[in-house]
Amino acid sequence: MLPETVIPRAAWAEQHPLLEFLRQTVAVAEAELRKLFHDPQELITRSVQPALWLIVFGRVFSRLRDMPTGGIPYLDFIAPGILAQSVLFVSVSYGIALIWERDLGILHKFLSSPASRSALVLGKTLSAALRTLPHAAVVYGLAVLLGVRVRANPGMVLQVIAFTSLGAMLFCALSLIVACLLRTRQRFMGINQLLLMPLFFASNALYPLKMMNGWLQRISGFNPLTYLVDALRAAMVRGGQSTYGLSFDLTILSLIVLLLVAIATKIYPRLIY
């Protein structure tokens, strides 16, 4: 039979592959955001944790005077770290949601559609990026209330959004990869706990890397969260300094995002075998 004998019967305008790719990516992200809109409870519950870190942990540790924060108050020092933590925690939930979609059959439906696998993965990461925005707003609001000297000029806020988006995409893709490898909710939840705490504590979110001993510093140097916090610290608070430089942070985070999205795209269909 000639391929021409069976054409799709919907009267579609032939579209440029790139436009098609973008449209599918946005559709996947749109589905996620519409679900969030129907059930916004998660936005509220997920705001409790950063609030506790800032209000309880931050204020108590502010009394320690000899933390080498580079001359800024400790609360100012950890506010970007808590923002990064918020991004991390929100984004890693995508893996378990994916396993859930696989168990139901929703993933089968998407994989049997003409959407390219990379659009499916990128759509998820894009929605993670957007999903962190309200959380960023909450952390900003809390920080202002607690007297953190936040940089409020639009340029800096845009930089913060760019970096939280990049970080959200990174950890979302990582989480999708872990989900594809582990395949069951139970195993995912176990590993998730095992990964989250080291990612958070072996980073510069709560203390400068130079306070760690040698081996831990080297491990933290491989932790993407470190570069996210580094960039946020310079962009978010007055007097905050970047250790590596914003362009280095941007480059390294972008490269990791590309790598992880590529890996996730490759192994995504295998989740249903």
Place this chain on the structure above:
Amino acid sequence: MLTTLLPPTSGGAEVAGFDVVRQPRQIRRRIGYVPQAISADGGLTGYENLLIFAKIYGLPRSERQERIQTVLDLMELGEARSTLVQRYSGGMVRRLEIGLAVLHRPSILFLDEPTVGLDPTARRTVWQHLQELHRNEGTTIFLTTHQMTEADTFCDRVAILHRARVVGIGSPAELKASAGAHATMDDAFTHYTGAATDQEGNLEDVARNRDTASRLG
């Protein structure tokens, strides 16, 4: 495999004139698929489910709303369009899933046990809709079922699978005839598969089937 979700371990196949290994995206444009498990998203409304897939399948913006409304009407879900799917009954979910699968007017519609877990009324409605699709749009319908009476009543051609192999294929009349005079489809099934089918499958399959049935119920 025919829906391009699984790669074949050996051999090959063509769907709608395209090769399942080399041209999966061409096939995906031309087929609709209703998995046995629930493929509509419970956190979205019926309309939103259709809207997302209308975008994924690339229905032109100018036709999108009209086509979604047509499908909602076709599946008698017009009144439930703005209700979250998690509040739908089992039969409504199935109808929405069929709607989702035919939104882009596929040439072939694949259904994996479309009536499992449905009550007789919902079952009948689902079959009515499938027959309408076949009649009005000329869609080829390819489905699996354990209900031999369904196969007998609604299918033109039936293949009986036993231990992952086709053991009998033909029209229901032919299959029944080979099982003896006055045989039912159930008899034909037993004739072709022998009596040992009950030992197939494993606990995981059983659990999954019952799970699906209870979620739909």
